[in-house]
Amino acid sequence: MKKGILLAGGFGTRLYPNTSVVNKHLLNIYSKPMIYYSLSTLMLAGLREILIISSPEDKKNYKSLLGDGEDFGIKIFYETQVVPRGIAESILIAENFLEKDDFALILGDNLFYSESLTLILKECIKNLRGATILAYHVKNPEDYGIVEFNDKKEVKRIVEKPKKPRSNFAVTGLYFYKNIAVSYAKKIKPSNRGELEITALNNLFLKNKGLDLEILGRGVAWLDTGSFEGLLEANNFVYSIEKRQSLLINCPEEIAYRKNWINKSILRKKAKKNKNSPYGKYLERILKEKLYYL
Numbered sequence: 001m002k003k004g005i006l007l008a009g010g011f012g013t014r015l016y017p018n019t020s021v022v023n024k025h026l027l028n029i030y031s032k033p034m035i036y037y038s039l040s041t042l043m044l045a046g047l048r049e050i051l052i053i054s055s056p057e058d059k060k061n062y063k064s065l066l067g068d069g070e071d072f073g074i075k076i077f078y079e080t081q082v083v084p085r086g087i088a089e090s091i092l093i094a095e096n097f098l099e100k101d102d103f104a105l106i107l108g109d110n111l112f113y114s115e116s117l118t119l120i121l122k123e124c125i126k127n128l129r130g131a132t133i134l135a136y137h138v139k140n141p142e143d144y145g146i147v148e149f150n151d152k153k154e155v156k157r158i159v160e161k162p163k164k165p166r167s168n169f170a171v172t173g174l175y176f177y178k179n180i181a182v183s184y185a186k187k188i189k190p191s192n193r194g195e196l197e198i199t200a201l202n203n204l205f206l207k208n209k210g211l212d213l214e215i216l217g218r219g220v221a222w223l224d225t226g227s228f229e230g231l232l233e234a235n236n237f238v239y240s241i242e243k244r245q246s247l248l249i250n251c252p253e254e255i256a257y258r259k260n261w262i263n264k265s266i267l268r269k270k271a272k273k274n275k276n277s278p279y280g281k282y283l284e285r286i287l288k289e290k291l292y293y294l
Helices: 034-044 056-066 089-093 117-126 180-187 198-207 228-245 252-258 264-273 278-288
Strands: 003-007 049-054 075-080 103-107 110-113 131-137 145-149 155-160 169-177 211-216 221-224
Touching (some): 034 252, 110 228, 117 211, 155 198, 264 278
Parallel strands (some): 003 049
Antiparallel strands (some): 103 169, 110 221
């Protein structure tokens, strides 16, 4: 697997008025833009061809921030979703980009963090049969799509925001799919709210016995940053770790450098461009110190 879809569209209505003039994925989570975190997750999985799907008016801002991906040792492509019609629609938009390849799909406002994250992601790719969803134990399952499963981690049912949840495991915004997902997405009918729901797509895989589950256990952080509370929580979380360790998390330039996707010259150029910020000074540190941790 080499391709990933990063969904960075939507109106961000839960973050109004902050998102009246800027897309939520460009808001900061402490030391870097929100989109850096989801992009870094795909990079940690080893994916080097990324399609960013956004609204037409935000496309130029993403291009200005990320360019063609050269600074991160990857290739970034762009497509637009004129009107948000569900997460599964992004797969149809990405059809030409995907060609016949398998892929990962991540929501741009999802933050994942763990020392073992790279291993978890690579295992999901290695063992992919049809589709793999990641589940996380939450205290408020009624606010999420939740997954019910047995002792063998076999998925029994996925329910969107149930009034009486029978599980505390929420389905996160990171999915791994075989290319047949494109064909499945074409079979989905719009829901009552007029969207092509990702839950409907995953249920098609479940119906065809091709849906696997990866449970994110203790020691893994998953944060949904699409609300004021979630954004504050994420800022505090990242601040605490980076302040304590003096190491950035989800820094795409560092990930690229550690993976030998970019050389010292590219990293030095990026550090110089941001020399007046703590972020630029951190990139300078990477060039001088042996900081191996991602």
